[in-house]
Amino acid sequence: MSVQSHIDKVLRKIEEYSPGQDEFYQAAHEVLHSLIPLLEEDNRYDVHNILERIMVPERTIIFRVCWLDDHGRVQTNYGYRVQFNSAIGQYKGGLRFHPSVNLGIIKFLGFEQIFKNALTGLQIGGAKGGSNFDPKGKSDNEIMRFCQAFMSELFKHIGKTRDVPAGDIGVGAREIGYLFGQYKKLTGHFEGVITGKALNWGGSNTRKEATGYGSVYFAENILKKYDKDLEGKICTVSGSGNVAIYTIEKLYEMGAIPVTCSDSKGTIYHETGIDVNSLKAIKEINHQSLEVYAQVHPDSVYTPVSHYPEGRHQAWDVPCDVAFPSATQNELDLEDAKVLVANGCILVNEGANMPTTPDAVAYLKKHNILFGPGKAANAGGVATSQLEMSQNASMANWSFEEVDIKLRQIMRNIFETAYETSKEFGCEGDLVTGANIAGFRKVADSMIDQGAV
Ligand SMILES: NC(=O)C1=CN([C@@H]2O[C@H](COP(=O)(O)OP(=O)(O)OC[C@H]3O[C@@H](n4cnc5c(N)ncnc54)[C@H](OP(=O)(O)O)[C@@H]3O)[C@@H](O)[C@H]2O)C=CC1
């Protein structure tokens, strides 16, 4: 059977056994097709049936989460943990709390995490979890009771050498605290079972900043390869959460001008540059609307999403040199890609997981726009989580500068690995193919070494 027919067969199987899991199918499609040059060269992956095996999570846990709201009513949500692949290390990946969460979304994120974690050069397997719980509009006590209920089931399946969750959309420092507290109460162990912890109780310096900073370091590496840099570059950023805020902060340090940020309700355009301290105060501390930003900065413009056709993102209409989609999946579509190209954008660097739709990626490629794929560009977060695990295991506490230096080196290594692999397979500079092949090869070779398990 040809490689192409084998891939088609595996994808058909996914559709058959995972109906309605569109995001998982999308991620699988992208990864499997980009592996063709490797699969044609090395038939061991076929002999060991790696494609079919790697598409099936080692374990999928779905559970009921019942918690009491402030009115004394019992609320029910779904909880998920997909332990996708442990060939190169214990399961590792974040938890997402968002009303859109379903099994397909957690599977797409867990699948991407396998290759992302392999690319970091560290020994961590791939997993993801979460819930369709919506933290928005909930009181602090409701969030705490939900996290405690969620952990009351999850603790049975995780552990410092087994599975180490972390944050993602809707899961920040507050939620990590409540989750860790409940794990400790249930097990009696104070251990590195979750990352993104606060500095007072086992967290790592630079973890909070790591995904955003890492994304900018990755962009810096891409630009450097083409004798360019970030100095003076106009950058558009979407999102205003953990990844977006620290992308904006690092862009300033590199001499760039980040002019947009957004949330699910609207977008801010601040021509002279986003005021990152005021953004932190509004979003990180007070969890307010971005409308407040425009009130504090009358020279900025706030556009609510209702002013825009459905699905469009206002950030991509602002002329820019570099775009950093840093909110959520499929937020940058073909129409956006056309506008970015027409406006002279030179690089799209994915801070979020799979934010660019496949037709948009193809359009950017056709027009020779540089592209940093999420599984490489946003890997700084999980890499620094592993540094947190290392510190916990050895009871060490590294300084902000020490961790930042390691993070910067890891991002450089990821870029070099993806770039060199693209060259090895005859598509120099195609970092999607380079990242997918490099991540897959490490995991698949480890699976072969460990036999049919
Ligand atoms: N945190 C991390 O370390 C890592 C995160 N990522 C990825 O980065 C992305 C952002 O995560 P993070 O910053 O941690 O999450 P946060 O919850 O901190 O922030 C998410 C931001 O994206 C916006 N957003 C979420 N969903 C939508 C939507 N459907 N439409 C428009 N805006 C939306 C949110 O707006 P609102 O508040 O209004 O919903 C918010 O501004 C995700 O794709 C995540 O998987 C990747 C690697 C590591």
Ligand SMILES: O=C(O)CCC(=O)C(=O)O
């Ligand atoms: O820090 C982690 O373990 C995971 C971060 C994450 O969820 C991601 O990389 O998408």
